[in-house]
Amino acid sequence: MRGFYIGRFQPYHDGHHRMVAEIAEEVDELVVGIGSAGDSHTTRNPFTAGERVMMVTKALESLDIPTYVVPIEDLDRNAVWVGHVQSMTPKFDVAYSNNPLVVRLFKESGVEVRQSPMFQRDVLEGAEIRERLVTGGDWESLVPEAVATTIHEIDGVDRIRHISETDTNGD
């Protein structure tokens, strides 16, 4: 059985990683969708699809099932989004998400959806980690080591600080 897990992963953090570890117990192969692939260089979406592919691919190296990391751009039409996702990914049997819109769209298209509990949501949240990146708080303890290495390699701390000074509408 092949599973599918989608997120923006801005950045990929230990909450996502814990969810992936649990999904890996249930499926034989995992497809990870990098959502909003066209977005980057904003406060909410600082990293490019390629940078997020690096973060996720390296963080998943220790998993003992095959994984595929696929960037997926947003569409203006929610009603055809599931077909768009399916056109970009290996065929999957079950989708994993805690995002209510994503859950609804898959269910309406007849795809089985599984949800997971939120792990340490007070700190394991993309917005919290991006805030710490800007303010100089401890963000490295909230992401897999491979993600911290990638963010340093791409000079991501400097980018997100610069963006936060100039991105006036907060997107």
Ligand SMILES: Nc1ncnc2c1ncn2[C@@H]1O[C@H](COP(=O)(O)OP(=O)(O)OP(=O)(O)O)[C@@H](O)[C@H]1O
């Ligand atoms: N701490 C967590 N525990 C379990 N699932 C999580 C956790 N954080 C996010 N998720 C789930 O992972 C998927 C992808 O999440 P996403 O990339 O939007 O992260 P986020 O932390 O919610 O980010 P942001 O604050 O940028 O919206 C969603 O289904 C989301 O609900």
Ligand SMILES: NC(=O)c1ccc[n+]([C@@H]2O[C@H](COP(=O)(O)O)[C@@H](O)[C@H]2O)c1
């Ligand atoms: N119409 C669309 O393009 C559409 C619909 C639902 C979800 N999505 C994307 O799926 C991803 C869901 O991930 P999150 O759970 O991290 O929000 C996001 O990138 C979101 O933009 C896109």
